[in-house]
Amino acid sequence: MANLTLVQAINLALVQEMEKDDRVLLLGEDVGLNGGVFRVTEGLQKRFGDHRVVDTPLAESGIIGTSIGLAMAGLRPVPEIQFEGFLGPAYDQLCSHAARMRTRTRGGLTVPLTVRVPVGGGIHAPELHSDSPEAIYIHQPGLKVVMPSSPYDAKGLLIACLRDPDPCIFFEPKRIYRAFREEVPEDEYVLPIGVARTVCEGDDLTVVSWGASVVQCMQAIEASNRSVELIDLRTLYPFDMDAVERSVKKTGRCVIVHEAPKTAGFGGEIAARIMERCFLHLEAPVQRVAGFDTIMPYYKLELEYLPDTERIGKAIEETVAY
Amino acid sequence: MANLTLVQAINLALVQEMEKDDRVLLLGEDVGLNGGVFRVTEGLQKRFGDHRVVDTPLAESGIIGTSIGLAMAGLRPVPEIQFEGFLGPAYDQLCSHAARMRTRTRGGLTVPLTVRVPVGGGIHAPELHSDSPEAIYIHQPGLKVVMPSSPYDAKGLLIACLRDPDPCIFFEPKRIYRAFREEVPEDEYVLPIGVARTVCEGDDLTVVSWGASVVQCMQAIEASNRSVELIDLRTLYPFDMDAVERSVKKTGRCVIVHEAPKTAGFGGEIAARIMERCFLHLEAPVQRVAGFDTIMPYYKLELEYLPDTERIGKAIEETVAY
Amino acid sequence: MPITTAFQTEIQRVSILDEHGQFDAELGDGLISNDDLVRLYEDMALCRKLDEVAFKLQRSGRMGTYPQNMGQEATSLGAAYVLNQDDWLVTCYRENCGLFHRGLPPEKILLHWMGDERGNHIDPELCVTPIAVPIGTQMLHATGLAWASKYRNESRIACTFFGDGATSEGDFHEAMNFAANLDIPVVFFCQNNHWAISVPGHIQCSAPTVAQRALAYGMDTIQCDGNDLFAVVHCMKTATEHARKEGRPFFIEGVTYRLGDHTTADDARRYRDQDEVDLWTERDPIVRIREHMKSLKIWDDSKEAQLAERVEEETSAIVQRAEGIEAPNDDDFFTSMYADLPADLRRQMDTRRTSSIGEDPSQIENPQTA
Amino acid sequence: MPITTAFQTEIQRVSILDEHGQFDAELGDGLISNDDLVRLYEDMALCRKLDEVAFKLQRSGRMGTYPQNMGQEATSLGAAYVLNQDDWLVTCYRENCGLFHRGLPPEKILLHWMGDERGNHIDPELCVTPIAVPIGTQMLHATGLAWASKYRNESRIACTFFGDGATSEGDFHEAMNFAANLDIPVVFFCQNNHWAISVPGHIQCSAPTVAQRALAYGMDTIQCDGNDLFAVVHCMKTATEHARKEGRPFFIEGVTYRLGDHTTADDARRYRDQDEVDLWTERDPIVRIREHMKSLKIWDDSKEAQLAERVEEETSAIVQRAEGIEAPNDDDFFTSMYADLPADLRRQMDTRRTSSIGEDPSQIENPQTA
Numbered sequence A, B: 001m002a003n004l005t006l007v008q009a010i011n012l013a014l015v016q017e018m019e020k021d022d023r024v025l026l027l028g029e030d031v032g033l034n035g036g037v038f039r040v041t042e043g044l045q046k047r048f049g050d051h052r053v054v055d056t057p058l059a060e061s062g063i064i065g066t067s068i069g070l071a072m073a074g075l076r077p078v079p080e081i082q083f084e085g086f087l088g089p090a091y092d093q094l095c096s097h098a099a100r101m102r103t104r105t106r107g108g109l110t111v112p113l114t115v116r117v118p119v120g121g122g123i124h125a126p127e128l129h130s131d132s133p134e135a136i137y138i139h140q141p142g143l144k145v146v147m148p149s150s151p152y153d154a155k156g157l158l159i160a161c162l163r164d165p166d167p168c169i170f171f172e173p174k175r176i177y178r179a180f181r182e183e184v185p186e187d188e189y190v191l192p193i194g195v196a197r198t199v200c201e202g203d204d205l206t207v208v209s210w211g212a213s214v215v216q217c218m219q220a221i222e223a224s225n226r227s228v229e230l231i232d233l234r235t236l237y238p239f240d241m242d243a244v245e246r247s248v249k250k251t252g253r254c255v256i257v258h259e260a261p262k263t264a265g266f267g268g269e270i271a272a273r274i275m276e277r278c279f280l281h282l283e284a285p286v287q288r289v290a291g292f293d294t295i296m297p298y299y300k301l302e303l304e305y306l307p308d309t310e311r312i313g314k315a316i317e318e319t320v321a322y
Numbered sequence C, D: 001m002p003i004t005t006a007f008q009t010e011i012q013r014v015s016i017l018d019e020h021g022q023f024d025a026e027l028g029d030g031l032i033s034n035d036d037l038v039r040l041y042e043d044m045a046l047c048r049k050l051d052e053v054a055f056k057l058q059r060s061g062r063m064g065t066y067p068q069n070m071g072q073e074a075t076s077l078g079a080a081y082v083l084n085q086d087d088w089l090v091t092c093y094r095e096n097c098g099l100f101h102r103g104l105p106p107e108k109i110l111l112h113w114m115g116d117e118r119g120n121h122i123d124p125e126l127c128v129t130p131i132a133v134p135i136g137t138q139m140l141h142a143t144g145l146a147w148a149s150k151y152r153n154e155s156r157i158a159c160t161f162f163g164d165g166a167t168s169e170g171d172f173h174e175a176m177n178f179a180a181n182l183d184i185p186v187v188f189f190c191q192n193n194h195w196a197i198s199v200p201g202h203i204q205c206s207a208p209t210v211a212q213r214a215l216a217y218g219m220d221t222i223q224c225d226g227n228d229l230f231a232v233v234h235c236m237k238t239a240t241e242h243a244r245k246e247g248r249p250f251f252i253e254g255v256t257y258r259l260g261d262h263t264t265a266d267d268a269r270r271y272r273d274q275d276e277v278d279l280w281t282e283r284d285p286i287v288r289i290r291e292h293m294k295s296l297k298i299w300d301d302s303k304e305a306q307l308a309e310r311v312e313e314e315t316s317a318i319v320q321r322a323e324g325i326e327a328p329n330d331d332d333f334f335t336s337m338y339a340d341l342p343a344d345l346r347r348q349m350d351t352r353r354t355s356s357i358g359e360d361p362s363q364i365e366n367p368q369t370a
Ligand SMILES: Cc1ncc(C[n+]2csc(CCOP(=O)(O)OP(=O)(O)O)c2C)c(N)n1
Pocket: B029, B058, B060, B082, B086, B089, C094, C133, C134, C135, C136, C162, C163, C164, C165, C166, C167, C193, C195, C196, C197, C258, C262
């Protein structure tokens, strides 16, 4: 066991998979000598050579499009997109090709790639460096979408993605890249995609969240004097609706927390599913604490935008009191 | 009044606005001499000249990106994207720039453009010619999203978009481009963005839908012997939640119908909102009849995918019986 | 010196067998053996015939939209002829002739346009990717595929086809740029057929040649008469040798013409003159080879008649195979989504005929007690 | 003739005042008047100083990430000097010098990097677009802006700036291609500073010049020493005349160097040699002009000292203006989303401090009776 940050856990997962499987290669902007702008790939080019850790031209569609080719040829490319705000130019290759190749060819060609992308706000970054576009990719059939909130989960889920036969988007909440450390086994291990983690148990209300917001939820729950169950979805497609259902059937109340804009965000889907599955158990409408339907403001105001412990705490109170 | 198809109503709206306002210009692939692959812009180049109806290079990001520049300079560009499946390459310019320019510059620069895009399935088209990506753009703050289901609405809403000071995506349900005719006033008129249309009234259940699905809903309602209220949202952002709320508070039951994949589709948002606003009035969980979480299959199977009167009818029955 | 020369270049154009039957022996002799020439001619004839048949299938409602290849047979055929069997062939939708030469069963192409994904399920031994619908996107896949063979120290390369319109897309640029800067052996073959649906070539590229697109990347480039099978073969040999030896990409512009409508959904008379079509009809790549073979005395009218008969039979057999396939299994569009069907998607599949309520059959069975 | 020449070209490189003080009088004389030269020099000095100050602001936690312009002042300045006041200037983030010359209050730039959108609220008379964060995207806007002036028969053109890395993006290609094929008067100015963060230039463009990117579009193109204000001005004059007269685009590659880190979040020592930095430090565009002015006897050490003092004062005033602004109104990020705030968004705004339940205050007041 080692006490690792999220960044270190991801780096470790990459090292271990690259050692084990020479089909794994990394590509992206500044991932080589520089080790990525967040240093997630630090040391990897030195260790594995510049044919396995490749600095590419500055072109996100090119990074994903060539990764699709690499993957169709049987390799396991791990492209990095530098910030979630720059997934935009790659949207078409991801959604028109990566997500469709298997079904288009009825299994003849497959695209086992894992896109790594830092995600979310709270780091005082410039515009387009603080967004949360996960709903877009959850809505696109054919992709898997993962967003861990802890070093331990990050390692196990990243290894799961790297071994998955289908295209995965691995969102890395940059706000907690180095926010805390956790014991992470040095041996490799795989966490299944599609299984949530119950962070803490409780009876009054269920909180469902993912990514860096999970940390805000933990703080809000700690500050509250309700018995709250916190579910970290961890993987967003497929997602563990059964865990949510079990919990909400027990508590009868639920608050969903995410950074992305509320309207047509993934919280709406979870809320709708809870209604579908737990209708007769619900004692209050499911509430969402989310980003507003505005552009994430520049950093002077970003904390006004992000769900914080105060807003989450209030939602818990109101929902319990309903 | 003239008895017009959807295509004709759109063409008429374009003609009238172009005559009235010489800031309006059309651009896109094949929109000129050819009149667009669906002939929506038929005759316009001849009438207004090739500086106002411009065939562009085959590049969707270029079409939207240059339109942003045209709009920032005070013109009213109306780019056409040939099929919704080719919005992908333009995603970044739409979401990173068109949607953000006003708030980025605190009102200094604005982007009054209207992207016209045929949308949806059911016409036996090839791959990527039958999708329904509206949720993606609803989730993006800063855009307005419109999808009419009738010639009358199409004309009034398109004129509203063309005059709107903010970027609009005007989705044209291609399945009903020529499916039926309707009386459309020859004079110009504007329908407000953000106001739904109650297609028919009823007491047992509310159906909420938009685009070509509205037609399927009408048929299903006709075939059912329930008293069903049908709300055609018409505009998807902003959308008329008040109309939905009023109706569901009356009926206590609701079915939402759309072509896009169910998970993280716009139906989830509507369902969540209904729970938020009408919780104590609901007698059954809100149901969604939607596309499956699969890629829209090639046309041999597309009717298996699209919500049809049978599935809608069943949902109405089940929800009323709940 | 205040003004110096920073860069200088020129681009060549190759033509070996022109539309008047003139044949350049220096470049042309020995390029294609007589036996091969006959075989290639037969390939073109089959492809042309299938185009005709497909058109009729569409018109009679037996097939969806179909893009004819007519007039452009020599480009992809010449490429497939020169490539090794294990080189990746990454095409768009006007390369039937090359694909059939590679060994793709022609009914696969028909199935695709009949709205059936099984048309894209292709024997991996063929090293062929499916028809690419979103214009300009597949060249990046070719670059990735060739990169994989470089990564593995294999000698396989990739050859990708696309139209003049496709060169306007950003992805075209990124594919060229990746290949040039990361030293990836891809042959980029542009079929400049002068039109992208109704939009004329100069709106896509107002430069004197499309070939010069490659100069932006420092990539070797050449233009050829794309209706001249010999010129195509000559350029492909140069290109593939370069790619294999230097590990570098190469660009070929094949100047050709779309003799038919864009697709069966199009009516080209709306936007182009018959004169232009007539001019290019005279430059037909098939006629040219036929006349050349006749002049070589390896072809005559009776062989032509026999071929016509054979081609007729073959195309009906192809249509029969395409139309004779069992109806698709409508579970397939669920089960082919992921290697392992997620539980939620399985539930959608399983309940799609029985219920729509929460996709959860248990709720319906006991609605009040769930 | 089987092999003919389809295309032939060459690209020029312009250098007028080199790093050794050599000045080409033939091209250089009269290009910039002495008065102007002094003024331009002062602009560069201010810009350089502000870079220093901004760096310190970031290090002391008073500003977010900031990209220094150091070493690249001559490119955008030379461009802004030649452009008309109503020509659009569509920049990236290393064009402070040109923007200040145009009249942009420097505190706007600081405000942007201090995480404040008011830094992007720019007087429309300045005809300037805000800092562009997503690389490679703004050139399309420049093309659209220039298209608008063509549409209106105005003589305004647009000039857009971007880095070597930006030329790898698909949008770069599309902007160039639109401008070339639709005849739109845009000057495309690439600041080739040899690096895109840690990625060296040859990964973005392995061709001998970036200038040749333009050949793909049949666009006129030139390379210049981007650290040579005279060469930049010379090329900009050629380019703007061409754009205005022919209504056609023009490409300029300014060869320069980023003397600082990519941004304050970067540490360039991780990936590049000090030798290279030293070499380019000797090619500093500011030093070059200073020495030239001294040789012209229009500058001396006492003037330099006075300038240093003035620049010191000015920069502190700028910082004061940037830091002295009132806190942003936190309604602004709602109210600036649309011309008319949609009702739903207004509700989010109004209830954001009071409730999260359905954003509907009425529900909370009487939860059981709603
Ligand atoms: C990204 C994208 N945009 C638009 C279309 C619609 N479309 C299909 S074919 C075509 C023209 C293609 O022209 P070109 O690349 O020259 O190929 P050709 O058809 O001439 O062989 C267009 C615009 C598409 N399929 N994909």
